[in-house]
Amino acid sequence: MSIFEYNGSALIAMVGKNCFAIASDRRLGVQLQTIATDFQRIYKIHDRLFLGLSGLATDAQTLYQRLVFRHKLYQLREERDMKPETFASLVSAVLYEKRFGPYFCQPVIAGLGEEDKPFICTMDSIGAKELAKDFVVAGTASESLYGACEAMFKPDMEAEELFETISQALLSSVDRDCLSGWGGHVYVITPTEVKERILKGRMD
Amino acid sequence: MGDSQYSFSLTTFSPSGKLVQIEHALTAVGSGQTSLGIKAANGVVIATEKKLPSILVDESSVQKIQTLTPNIGVVYSGMGPDFRVLVRKSWKQAEQYHRLYKEPIPVTQLVREIAAVMQEFTQSGGVRPFGVSLLVAGFDDNGPQLYQVDPSGSYFSWKASAMGKNVSNAKTFLEKRYTDDMELDDAVHTSILTLKEGFEGQISGKNIEIGIIGADKQFRVLTPAEIEDYLAEVE
Numbered sequence: 001m002s003i004f005e006y007n008g009s010a011l012i013a014m015v016g017k018n019c020f021a022i023a024s025d026r027r028l029g030v031q032l033q034t035i036a037t038d039f040q041r042i043y044k045i046h047d048r049l050f051l052g053l054s055g056l057a058t059d060a061q062t063l064y065q066r067l068v069f070r071h072k073l074y075q076l077r078e079e080r081d082m083k084p085e086t087f088a089s090l091v092s093a094v095l096y097e098k099r100f101g102p103y104f105c106q107p108v109i110a111g112l113g114e115e116d117k118p119f120i121c122t123m124d125s126i127g128a129k130e131l132a133k134d135f136v137v138a139g140t141a142s143e144s145l146y147g148a149c150e151a152m153f154k155p156d157m158e159a160e161e162l163f164e165t166i167s168q169a170l171l172s173s174v175d176r177d178c179l180s181g182w183g184g185h186v187y188v189i190t191p192t193e194v195k196e197r198i199l200k201g202r203m204d
Numbered sequence: 205m206g207d208s209q210y211s212f213s214l215t216t217f218s219p220s221g222k223l224v225q226i227e228h229a230l231t232a233v234g235s236g237q238t239s240l241g242i243k244a245a246n247g248v249v250i251a252t253e254k255k256l257p258s259i260l261v262d263e264s265s266v267q268k269i270q271t272l273t274p275n276i277g278v279v280y281s282g283m284g285p286d287f288r289v290l291v292r293k294s295w296k297q298a299e300q301y302h303r304l305y306k307e308p309i310p311v312t313q314l315v316r317e318i319a320a321v322m323q324e325f326t327q328s329g330g331v332r333p334f335g336v337s338l339l340v341a342g343f344d345d346n347g348p349q350l351y352q353v354d355p356s357g358s359y360f361s362w363k364a365s366a367m368g369k370n371v372s373n374a375k376t377f378l379e380k381r382y383t384d385d386m387e388l389d390d391a392v393h394t395s396i397l398t399l400k401e402g403f404e405g406q407i408s409g410k411n412i413e414i415g416i417i418g419a420d421k422q423f424r425v426l427t428p429a430e431i432e433d434y435l436a437e438v439e
Contacts, residue, residue: 077313077316078310078312078313083307085306085307086305086306086307089304089305089306089307090304090305093303093304
């Protein structure tokens with residue numbers, strides 16, 4: 001079994017009309033055994049920037065701590081929050097520093113940039129950025145996720161419709177993957193509010 | 205006792221609480237050629253005298269105003285070679301920031317880094333402080349900005365400032381002439397008039413240097429021909 005599949009994970013981020021959504025599954029496993037059903041994969045960096053980390057859970061936690069540290073220093077020095085594009089460049093640089101002994105994570109970054117324009121991107125474990133205009137996926141269920149998102153995505157969805165779409169895409173894909181699932185965790189972010197919701201799916 | 209007993213060592217405080225070497229560095233700055241900067245409502249201008257030691261020097265090879273990033277420029281008073289070292293370090297700092305964040309460095313951050321370098325040289329063994337004060341002019345998301353950085357590593361934001369030989373006259377002149385709603389062109393005229401105040405000899409496009417940055421956020425040094433045009437307007 002590959003090191004990326006040790007813990008199991010599923011992540012999606014999707015762009016809507018002046019809003020975005022980021023969703024993950026909730027399973028933490030050790031190969032075939034399920035250890036936790038409330039594992040947090042999506043972290044808030046600031047009110048308009050969220051980071052999802054799939055892959056090896058220990059690396060995800062450590063990487064998150066390092067990035068929050070860098071962002072807090074940035075906030076203190078520059079007296080402002082990081083733009084999503086800037087944060088993505090930072091994550092890419094941090095990952096490439098470990099080029100020959102990498103973090104076994106695939107990050108998904110989603111945020112609202114200048115003039116409330118949604119920004120999403122993903123990258124591989126050594127920092128190759130992949131920007132997208134519609135959706136990005138990561139994790140053990142990524143192949144199913146690609147298919148589900150491609151089929152269900154429409155451009156310029158409002159927040160409520162975006163929530164429905166991302167939830168359906170997530171739940172249907174993790175059902176085809178034994179290593180991810182046990183519910184879902186969805187954040188929908190608009191310029192005015194952040195809505196966090198827990199999904200109940202097939203609990204297996 | 206007296207301060208002079210402590211003037212040899214940079215890293216020793218004198219009994220009166222001063223670092224005498226830094227005082228001496230400021231004296232070196234104060235005997236350098238006059239330079240000044242003015243922050244207008246829509247840009248910043250920095251200018252300096254460019255008095256060369258002989259008429260045989262090729263004045264086009266001397267560049268006292270340097271570009272640190274496309275939207276930040278700098279001028280100095282004091283020792284030219286020390287200035288070149290600081291410019292090289294600033295170029296590197298700005299590029300490192302860009303490599304990390306893929307974003308141009310904000311003016312305040314670059315000034316902070318330059319000041320940190322200058323402070324290092326006031327607290328290390330075997331080195332001396334830089335014999336320059338810098339005027340950093342930039343235009344970023346926070347608008348036009350003008351900063352002065354001293355040999356001690358302290359930095360200040362100014363609306364208008366001067367350094368070097370003629371500093372007190374120049375500052376008095378600027379205090380009288382400065383208005384908050386000045387446009388960039390007015391600021392260039394004012395800077396020429398301020399330089400003229402203490403200028404020995406005939407001022408021309410070849411013996412002063414002017415750098416401007418406007419709302420286009422592109423710092424550039426004016427050509428001697430452009431300076432001559434401004435001089436003609438001022439006459």
